[in-house]
Amino acid sequence: MIFAQVMKAYSVEEIRLLEEKMNTYEHWVFLLILLVAVLVLVSVLQRLTIAKLKSFESSKTKLIAKGFIANEDFDRLHSRDVAIADIHTITQTPIHSEMTIGGKDLLYPGLVFKYIVNIDTNKVITIGQREGNIVTRSTDVLDNHLTIVISADDVSNLEILSYTLEFRREGKVLLQLPGARSFREMGMKEKIHVSKTLSFDGESCFESLSSKFPIRFRIGSRVSADGKFKSGYFEFHLFSKDVFEKTTNGTKRIEKHFYLKLVKIFPGYDTAGQTKEGLVPMLGRFGGGL
Structure with a gap:
């Protein structure tokens, strides 16, 4: 008798509607999981990009620092009297200045x-x-x-x-x-x-x-x-x-x-x-x- 009551409470049409709702819920769950995965992937890529940019800026700063040092050394070198090149060879590099002639x-x-x-x-x-x-x-x-x-x-x-x-x-x-x-x-x-x-x-x-x-x-x-x-x-x-x-x-x-x-x-x-x-x-x- 109980079984008959249960079967009577859910008709075939109602069972079909429940199955459609379950399929809909499954689709939404799948979309939510996919969205979460995409967000996680975007977050990882952003972290990698930020880390790469930080590394590049650090390298650039070091290179600039080295360049300043080289320029300072170059200026100190030319602030003194520069020795004239040996005149017994033509293969030397001439000393360039405002008086250099061609x-x-x-x-x-x-x-x-x-x-x-x-x-x-x-x-x-x-x-x-x-x-x-x-x-x-x-x-x-x-x-x-x-x-x-x-x-x-x-x-x-x-x-x-x-x-x-x-x-x-x-x-x-x-x-x-x-x-x-x-x-x-x-x-x-x-x-x-x-x-x-x-x-x-x-x-x-x-x-x-x-x-x-x-x-x-x-x-x-x-x-x-x-x-x-x-x-x-x-x-x-x-x-x-x-x-x-x-x-x-x-x-x-x-x-x-x-x-x-x-x-x-x-x-x-x-x-x-x-x-x-x-x-x-x-x-x-x-x-x-x-």
């Missing part, structure tokens, strides 16, 4: 300088270290190392002009005149004349100075006992070319333009050994001068 600031063999001499004004040509018409920037050269003064002579001559070249030196100069077989040490002051019409007693005079037979001179610092430069030198050739120029009378006269050619820098600039003043020594070499 190849474009230096002379090179083959350069030719042209000078026109006015009748009423002397032409003054100066070769020097940091000053002058031709600046070498070489430690082997002095300022006003060599001065050449060219003046026109016999200006009343309406056919051809004559010229006087006066050489003055502050540093060592080796000179070779046209026709001479070797260089000799130049005096403190010498005169040379270029003329086809005049003669000068006791002084050298040439009818012309061609590019094949120029006045050759070398400038440098120290001359050895055999009459050659010990370290290095610059070799220049001075020559002239005839030109026709109008006179005040309207006629044409043979005058000269003068040319100074840099033929050789021996053995060459050592740009790696330049000084803080922007001066460059010669390359180190074996043996004496040539």
Whole structure:
């Protein structure tokens, strides 16, 4: 009888509804468990990300600290006088400063300088270290190392002009005149004349100075006992070319333009050994001068 009452309390429709509710509850429980799992996973990932960021910041701080120390050491190093690099090699790294110069600031063999001499004004040509018409920037050269003064002579001559070249030196100069077989040490002051019409007693005079037979001179610092430069030198050739120029009378006269050619820098600039003043020594070499 009891069993019959129980069976009567829950009909088939009611049992079906209960099963549907149980299935719904199961779905909700599953979704809740899935949501909890997702939240746990997100929390773990956040913790890992925070830990990684903390580690990165710590490393960055250490690197910055090391960089500051390196910069401070670098500043302390350059606050003292820095020793100049050995001049006997070109493979060294040059000392960079505001006075550092490059190849474009230096002379090179083959350069030719042209000078026109006015009748009423002397032409003054100066070769020097940091000053002058031709600046070498070489430690082997002095300022006003060599001065050449060219003046026109016999200006009343309406056919051809004559010229006087006066050489003055502050540093060592080796000179070779046209026709001479070797260089000799130049005096403190010498005169040379270029003329086809005049003669000068006791002084050298040439009818012309061609590019094949120029006045050759070398400038440098120290001359050895055999009459050659010990370290290095610059070799220049001075020559002239005839030109026709109008006179005040309207006629044409043979005058000269003068040319100074840099033929050789021996053995060459050592740009790696330049000084803080922007001066460059010669390359180190074996043996004496040539």
